[in-house]
Amino acid sequence: MSHISARPASLPPISLPRRVTAHVAHLLILGLFLIALAPLASLVVTVVSRGWSRLDPTFFTSSMRGVVGAGGGALHAIVGTLLITLAAVVISAPIGIAAAVYLVEYGRGALARALTFLVDVMTGIPSIVAGLFAYAVLSALLGPGARSGLAGALALSVLMVPVVVRSSEEMLRLVPSDLREAALALGSPVYRTILRVVLPTAAPGLVSGVMLGMCRIVGETAPLLLVAGFTDSMNYDLADGRMATLPVFIYSQWQNAGRDHVAYENRAWTAALVLIAMVFAMNLAARLWSSRKVR
């Protein structure tokens, strides 16, 4: 209530109806905030309480190969998620940052407008469409039924590039024009100004933008289900063969439970917990990174 009491004493007192209205509005907003918070709290409580039982060392050291019923783990899915996400970052970060540099530093006229429009459209692409795109590419290149982690990374890149472009664009626009002008005045060509002045200045923001893009894609299921497939076994080779990922692991454990369905459901909940923890860690890292280097 500090906003009400922090009023200079010299002013006349606030009338009762206004104070009542202020209090009611305050309580209403607090209530709505709690309502908005409730699903999140419920989600965290549910996932932690149901995922707790299988949060054991085996879960992180075993795959599902040769496992029937209880036991087993998700190491193959954790490794798959990390590899595919990393590959998606390697594909989308350069494209996304380069597109943002073009928009901010060079882009004028019709081409820039078209690019902005396309990025807007791509932001709204449903993930399954990105999956179908990668599936079509994969089928055309390798024949029907082919699956690979790289194709999964390609599908995720389609989703990630617009996020990276958008956030990088904002970060590059925040770089003061004074810096650019100073560099240009010293005789530095535009490309060197970008490389040596603009990008280093915007670096923390760019990194956190890429990290947020990663958070956006790490939980995607539909495209990976289509093109990366699912396997019980470890696969470190992005270019060849099916690769398990955590979201698809959760889906398949839930959907294809055997007779002892509790064991499958517990594995799914634990995988969900691990996935949420990964996203949380990435978000935290992005925030720490951008706050640490702010100048």
Next chain:
Amino acid sequence: MKTIHLNKKVPVALIMTAAIAATLGLGGCAANEAAGNSPTTDAATTGGTSLSGTLNAGGATSQTAAQEAWRAGFQNANPNVTVNYDATGSGTGKQNFSQGGYLVAGTDVPYTAAEASGAFASCATGSTLVEVPVYISPIAVAFHLTGIDALNLDSSTIADIFTGQIQTWDDPAIAALNPGVTLPSTTITPVHRSDSSGTTENFTDYLAQTAPSAWPYPAAQSWPSDLAGEAAQGTQGVRETLSATTGAIGYLDASQASDLGQASIKVGSSWVAYSAQAAAAAVEASSMDAGRASTDLVIDLDRTLTDPTTYPLVLVSYMVACSQYADPNDGALANAYLSHIVSSSAQQAAAQNAGSAPLSQTLAARDASVVGAIK
């Protein structure tokens, strides 16, 4: 441009690499998998299997839990082989098999005789289509009523319930079949599959064959769209809807029905509850579908059996393969995997994990002679 990307991506790449290194450092390789790929030592320790490679299969979702058991057993015996099974549904499985995406496929709905004589991408010229029944599963008619675990329901009553002719549990038609049971006046909520499913096809086929007057629909993988009722996604969805709804009735793979009330169906003049033995007996008592190649063992299920040792509300799922593959290694893999599936130990493992009915000895021997000739 190169410098930009290096500059920008080093931190991310570092973090990711560190994360991966941490994971790998923790496990190196999965604890349950043979370390490294050293064919010679592995082969020596596991009895001289020389098989290696990847066998990609997929298709019927009904087989998923059984495939898990089969895969585990097979991969433990052949450490250098990886078998994958995508539960994509029968239609996609067959399509991928025809186009060469899967080496073998699982399907609830066999190819028609005409389709079976067509061309398949992985098969050598002159190869015939192999279809063998590998997975037999009784379908339970399950319900959720407080205090009632078992009921007798004949096929015309079941049809009337699912078409909405019978609305409440204390309907005289149900009471007449269940003397001595106090039925509540709860409204009946019929639950059906929202997705296209072999379970639905076998259930509707059973109703269409045994109660044609009460069930005017043909056997189909999709539930008739003009019928009311609760739709649920997948076997798990049906199980959860039934568990959550008092007064609900549905059909689902019997292995998933153990916590629910179960109906006995009328076979001849007796009431028969589902059992693995009765389901396998129903398949054995049915005749083979005529007019097919000697490797194409499709069964023409007879739902109107009258022998009370049979339970004709059953789903039969097949494995599809080529009798001869274009690539001999593919042939060796398919031969070994399918031979494993029809072996009695694998059938027992599937019964454990999936609650299926093991193949009878006659069926298993017939399957084994066909799949053993795959090359």
